[in-house]
Structure formats: structure tokens, C-alpha cells
Amino acid sequence: MSIKVTVLVQKEDNWYVSKCIDNNVAxxxxxIEESLSNLKEALELYYENGKPETMNVQTFITTMEVAI
Incomplete structure (x- = not known):
């Protein structure tokens, strides 16, 4: 079985941090490739003993401009 998750990647100092928005696993x-590979392994371990509660939920991510 496989699922699709929504992932955010940000550069912090000399590291790339990947975070799954669906469950906060990071x-x-x-x-970037190493960060995503490590996140995939972490997610496989996270879901090792059970299925996710919500599957195939559509998530939309966008950017917006805010006047400051």
C-alpha cells in the first residue's frame, strides 16, 4: 500500500528540513534529495504499525502576498 502526503522543504542554515504537513513528521x-529520502524512511517507520487516519485528502498549498 502507498499513500500520498504533502511535504514542505525549507533550508535552515546548512541543512534542508523536510516536514510532512499531514502528520508533522520531519x-x-x-x-534536498537526502532530506526527502530521510523523511520517507521516517514516514515508513511512523506508519509501520497502522494505517493513517485520513487518506487521500486533497491539500492545496499556495503563496500569497501580504502588505507589511
Whole structure:
């Protein structure tokens, strides 16, 4: 079985941090690819003993401009 999750990647200092928005599981790596690979492993361990509560929920992410 496989699921799709929504992931946010941000650069923090010399690391890339990947965070799954659906469940707050996060990981990091020196490259984007390493960060995503580490997050995939963390998610597999997170869901190892059970299915996610919500599956296939559509999530929309966008940007917006705010005057400051």
C-alpha cells in the first residue's frame, strides 16, 4: 500500500528540513534529495504499525502576498 502526503522543504542554515504537513513528521539532510529520502524512511517507520487516519485528502498549498 502507498499513500500520498504533502511535504514542505525549507533550508535552515546548512541543512534542508523536510516536514510532512499531514502528520508533522520531519527529517533533514545536507541536500534536498537526502532530506526527502530521510523523511520517507521516517514516514515508513511512523506508519509501520497502522494505517493513517485520513487518506487521500486533497491539500492545496499556495503563496500569497501580504502588505507589511
Amino acid at each position: 527529517s533533514q539532510g545536507k541536500t
